[in-house]
Amino acid sequence: MKTLTKMAVAVGLAACLSTSANAQGFGRGMGGMMGGGLNLLTDKAVQKELKLSDEQVEKATKAATEQREKMTEMRQELQGLDQAERQEKMTAMMKEMATSSKKVTDDLLKPEQKKRYDQLVLQRQGVGAFASEDVQSKLKFTDEQKNKVKDINESMREQMRDLFQPGGDQAENQKKMTALQKETSEKIMAVLTDDQKKSWKDMTGEAFTFTPFQPRRQNNN
16 A cells, blocks of 8 residues: 555656656556666666667666666655645755756767657656756747646646545555556647647657556564
8 A cells, every 4th residue: 555655756756847758658657766767777677678788788777777876865854844835845955856867868868869768758757757947948838738638637646645544445446546647648648739749740750558556565673
């Protein structure tokens, strides 16, 4: 239950933060916190897709581990803050992590690898990608579209909070979360013009199947 709650929080973060999948691979709105960012490079399927060398895999794994440790420290800093302060700090944290991730990937990946990696990041982010100022700029969102996407994401976050209350059925909640993400993606895609949909398809590239998310086992010793 704790794992799913964290996933729901991550969905909310991805939807409201300005960080940088296609309409068919759209279900994972977990942004850089759950399997995105540098963690994406630890996915063996992604490593194969990008044709990473052994040296690249080693460097990527080390960088992802360091980033996870940093995120653990950051989460501790959020304890005891009120909602407004927590949101402000989370926004700053995610921007910091995005900057750090970009530096690592720019140094680590070859140009053709980086292009595909950027596409996979957007696919992995799912609905959260449309909250990104960079994505909105590239798609030339109007103010009306920005407001509509914001309202759609706000509705999703509220439903997520209601969904993952203590005592719920984990398997059933997972099904509802998947359905909610699909519904949200369809609503957002309906906001886009045909030209924007084409641009989005170019930005995300060929649909990719990621390794299913597996919660990390906690060491109770």
